[in-house]
Amino acid sequence: MSITEKIxxxxxxxxLLEDNGNYIIGLTDYAIEQLGDIVFVELPExxxxxxxxxxxxxxxxxxxxxxxxxPVSGKIIDVNNAIVNSxxxxxxxxxxxxxxxxxxxxxxxSEFSDLLEYEDYKEELE
Numbered sequence: 001m002s003i004t005e006k007i008x009x010x011x012x013x014x015x016l017l018e019d020n021g022n023y024i025i026g027l028t029d030y031a032i033e034q035l036g037d038i039v040f041v042e043l044p045e046x047x048x049x050x051x052x053x054x055x056x057x058x059x060x061x062x063x064x065x066x067x068x069x070x071p072v073s074g075k076i077i078d079v080n081n082a083i084v085n086s087x088x089x090x091x092x093x094x095x096x097x098x099x100x101x102x103x104x105x106x107x108x109x110s111e112f113s114d115l116l117e118y119e120d121y122k123e124e125l126e
Contacts, residue, residue, distance in 0.1 A: 003095045004029075008071070008112065009121035015095075016071045016115060019102065025071060026099040027059070027090065028118075030125060035061035038087040043079040043100060050074060050103075052111050057100055059090070068100065071115060073107030 007015040013031035017024040032038070040060040050056050050070040057068040079101050083089045090098040116124065 004118040008115035032094045036063045038090045041087045072111040074103030074105040078102035
């Protein structure tokens with residue numbers, strides 16, 4: 001099963017992947033393609049708490065700077081420092097190695113209501 005069969009996506013192009021009761025958050029392949037070459041990533045501190053929809057990260061590419069929104073409420077339990085030091089990892093592999101943060105979810109299941117399975121997300125883009 002490919003990773004895209006397991007993720008949920010937002011209309012603002014973040015993805016959410018369940019991981020042993022916690023969640024990995026990143027940017028979809030479509031978002032990365034639209035941004036172009038990533039040159040800078042700013043991620044939050046571990047233990048920072050966010051409410052669904054809050055801006056939690058900033059990514060700059062040669063084309064634009066973009067705010068990244070948290071798809072569900074939660075507390076940051078891990079950040080991917082590798083992409084801070086080497087932002088181009090996002091362009092090479094936004095799923096396996098290019099994830100942004102891991103969170104412990106604090107919201108309820110209603111927060112999933114507007115998330116899309118990858119196939120539905122891709123259809124929305126067309």
